[in-house]
Each structure stands twice: as structure tokens, then as C-alpha cells.
Amino acid sequence: MTPDSAVETPIAPQTAYEILRPARQTAPLVLSSPHSGRDYPSEFVAEVRLDALSLRRSEDSFVDELFAAAPGLGAPLIRALFPRAYIDANREPYELDPEMFDDALPAFANTASKCVRGGLGTIARVVADGAHIYRRKLCFAEAEARIRRLYEPYHAALGELIGETLARFGCAILVDCHSMPSVGGPMDRDAGAARVDIVLGDCHGASCHAALPATVERLLRGLGYVVRRNAPYAGGYTTRHYGAPRAGVHALQIEINRALYMDEARIERGPRLAKVAGHMARVIEALAAIDPAALAAPAAGAPGRS
DSSP states (O other): OOOOTTTTTTSSSOOOEEEEEEOOSSSSSSEEETTTTOOOOHHHHHBBBSSHHHTTTOOTTTTEEEEEEHHHHOEEEEEEEOOOTTTOOSSOTTTTGGGBBBSOTTTBOOOOOOHTTTTTSSSBBOTTTSOOOSSSSHHHHHHHIIIIIIHHHHHHHHHHHHHHHHHSSSSEEEEEEEEOOSOOTTTSTBBOOOOOOOEEOOOTTTTTTTTTHHHHHHHHHHTOOOOEESSOOOOHHHHHHHOOGGTTEEEEEEEEEEGGGGEETTTOOOTTTHHHHHHHHHHHHHTTSOOOOOHHHHHOOOOOOO
């Protein structure tokens, strides 16, 4: 197995995230990569039914590298170090499938969401291709430990970055960075269909000012990409939870077709990764150039902005 496709043993399994900060933040942007982590706890790897490569198919592999220019352009980038197959930071904290657990779940758990029904809750039952992860049922205490140790610190840090940015600039733009398989998977609405290059998700206009997706779409189309909005991905938990345009916080999800920059079968970097990363740097620059005054929360009594 190649170094890229091997599961890594974490050096510090208690560490939830890494923040790559600029020397000085000059742009009202925060970038988040919640699915590019690959620090697999050894006890998890030992007890699952899948091999290393199958586990990694749920990752947004190398997405943190695609947006690595952010600190040099004046914006912080937070990346999860834990893998999505272990716990998913782009879900509600307790979006759990009761069929996965030996004991009863607490009443506050969301057990009936679309993600749970598809096996992709906070603790996933399956990987992206539908293969089951676990040999046994879990107990709720295991899920809660992962949530407390990894999920909650990640979101606490992300929330703090957004708050700092809002206080400094009067607005904050959260770019939630993801990748997608080049063909819809067996559990997707577009199963078997080839996908466009890039999908921009703004929760159908609810999570950010209209200028953000318009700016990014115009730039990417000019670079030759085929771009679609909100289909098949309109925005996950992060986009919905943090996007509050009337409060000056704008969230935009970007999904990049994996075939553009990696070998999907082998989970290895492809020859075009550097080129795509350069284009994502231009996306960051374009968002940073939007007038913050247009994105700030409206003053009391003033008409709201879209």
C-alpha cells in the first residue's frame, strides 16, 4: 500500500484539529476542512471490518492542501485531524443511528435525519460506497467520548475563529471546504451520474450574501470549470449552523470533484493538484476582495441585506 493510501497512526490521538494562522489576519475569511483528517486511532482500525483503503474513501483527501494558500493570503484555515469515518464534524453533535448501539440513545439525539437514514450520521455506519464499518454494535458512551474529545473542541475552535473575525471586520465569511466523488455513490440521489467540476452550496440562498456564490462561480467558470449550485450538495451542518447573513456571518460550501486533482481509486495526489490549489487561492483572493461593508449585519432599524 502506498504512503498516501495507508492509514496513519496518530501521533497525538487526543488532538482534534490544527489551525494554520496568518501572521496577521487581513481578510474576513475563515476556511474549514472538516473531512481531510486521517489520524486513525489504532484501536478503531483494529476493530473495524474494512481495510485501510476502504476506510479512507470517506475522506475529503488532500482538501486541506487545496486551500493551503489561505494563511499566506491573510485568512486562517482550520482542519480536522480525526477522520470522517471515526466521527463527522459536518453533522449535528448527536445525529446518531439507534441501530448501531447496544443501549438506548438519549432523548435529545437526532435519530431520524436523512443522514442517519443513509448511514452517515455523526458516527457513520457505512463509508461512502455503502460498506459497513463496524463488526459489532457500539455503546452510547463510546460515541459521547468521541464527541467530547474531538467534535466539540473542533467546533469550539471554529466558532472562536468566526467570532474573532466578525469582531475585527464587522463580518465573517466561512468557506467550508469539501470534495466529492466524481460519480454519485449508491446512496446518493445522483447515483451513477457523472458530476460537474465544482458545486457551490449556500443552502439555496439562506446561508450567505448572494455576492459570494456569484463571485466564486464567475471566477471558476472563467477558469474553465463546470459549476453548479446546491445540487447535489446545498450545504451541510456547518453551512446551515454558522451561516447567519443578518448577523454578518456568511457560510459557503465548496465541493470539488476528486477526479480533478487525485486518483480516486488509489487515494493518491494527482498531477493537477497544484493547479487546482492555485485556482482555490484565486477563490480566496476574490472573496477577500468583496467589500466587508456589504456583508456586515444591518444596523438596528435598517432594511436587511440579502
